[in-house]
Amino acid sequence: MRRPHLPARLPLDPYILALLGTVGLAALLPARGAAASVAGGASTAAVALLFFLYGARLSTREALEGLRHWRLHLTVLACTFLLFPLLGLAARGLVPGLLTPPLYAGLLFLCLVPSTVQSSIAFTSIARGNVPAAICAGSFSSLAGIVLTPLLAAALIGADAGGFPLDSLLKITLQLLLPFLLGQALRRWIGGFLVRHKQVLGYVDRGSILLVVYAAFSVGVAAGIWHQVSLPRLGALLVVEAVLLAVMLLATWYGAARLGFGRADRITIQFAGSKKSLAAGLPMASVLFGAQAGLAVLPLMLFHQMQLMVCAVIARRRARDPEPEHAAERGADRVAEVSPPTQHPAPRGR
Incomplete structure (x- = not known):
């Protein structure tokens, strides 16, 4: 029996080390x-700058073009903003035990x-998935999160805390939504500059x-605190997050198969x-x-590193999977369609 091949080095993100150092x-x-x-x-100015840059870098044209694969994007959004929150609500039974x-x-x-953008694209590429769809799915998720994450937090976390302060909603509008919309409005003038200085802005x-x-x-x-x-x-938090990640990985993989998606889309x-x-x-x-x-961002920081390590192993295993037989057959059919028929000599009579 072939021994499973693990990557030589698990991806301990240097940025996570920088965050832990901070x-x-x-x-x-x-x-x-x-x-x-x-x-x-x-910190307030930095948050506004971040969301201004998010808005300025998001290409509206590319996002609209990606709508053609709407079933995949709706599935990702449902996983991110419906299935994940339902699992989070189910975990309420773990308090205070x-x-x-x-x-x-x-x-x-x-x-x-x-959802993430960069790591989703990177792992999709390694595993030979649908990279253009991953780009659009991450962009749509980020765009939806500008509105949905604060609203869901107000409805779910605010309800547990006895209500969500009105000034928090005002801060959300001033520090997140308005800078994002301003970035979108100015993108046609500053988009080229952002593309040319992408690496420098990454450090920003x-x-x-x-x-x-x-x-x-x-x-x-x-x-x-x-x-x-x-x-x-x-x-206990690490164990709970490991279970949460495992459930989501299984649900997205097998759920996508039940919905009729192909291997690359899955x-x-x-x-x-x-x-x-x-x-x-953050x-x-x-x-x-x-x-x-x-204290509130501690679970997110731990989950982020966990998902990188686990998904790196999964992506490399997917990359070694053989191509599906039906894909090979379709490829052979396409070759047959474009190749000229071979002229065989007429059989000789005996």
């Missing part, structure tokens, strides 16, 4: 007093965040998120429908949770 810095040297005010103001209420709020928020994105994380965790350290988390609770649905975006979730959490944001 958390450590906030724990050792949290911003206090005037420094906290400066960090908070800079396994999860504390703040950790559960973070887990539920994780289930409301949009990541640096802004690190600033948001530092400000959020500094507030959490000052408020003493970390005394609410123990190592057994963190272990790969896209699995990778785009089972992931959550750290880049979109700034949203800073707006939605305020002083509790540090």
Whole structure:
């Protein structure tokens, strides 16, 4: 029996290490007093900048062209904003036995965040899936998440907390939605510049998120929220997230097959429908949770690294799968259609 081949190196994302280092810095040297005010103001500006860039980089024309594969995109959106939240609500029964209420709020928020774009595309490409569909699916999910994630958080998390503050909804509009719409409006003039400086702007994105994380965790350290988390609770959270990821990976793969999608589309649905975006979730959490944001984003940070490691193994195994027989037969038929018929000599009589 052939032994399973595992990748030589699991993808411990360097950016995750940078995020963990930022958390450590906030724990050792949290911003206090005037420094906290400066960090908070800079964090607010960073969130607005992030969503402005998201809006300016999203091509409306490409998004409209991608609507032709609407069944796949609706399936991914249903996984991201319907199935995930339902599983998050089902996990409420784990409180307070396994999860504390703040950790559960973070887990539920994780289930409301949009899907990733970059890693979904990368893993779909490795596994020989439908890459153009993955690009559109990630873009649609990010676009929908601008509106759906805050609304779902207000309905689900706000209901558990006794209501969602009106000022949080106002912050969502001012810090997330308006910058995004402004970026879309200015895209025709600045889109070329963004494309030419894509790598530099990537550092701006990541640096802004690190600033948001530092400000959020500094507030959490000052408020003493970390005394609410123990190592057994963190272990329980990891187990719960592992089960959540496994359920979503199985549901997207076999559910897509039941819906009649081909292998390439099933790969896209699995990778785009089972992931959550750290880049979109962190700034949203800073707006939605305020002083509790540090603890609220912990489940998302852990899930993000877990999904990278597991999906890297799955993508490489999918890449080694043989092509389906019917695909090979279709290829042979296409060759036969374009190739001239071979002239065989007439059989000689005996």
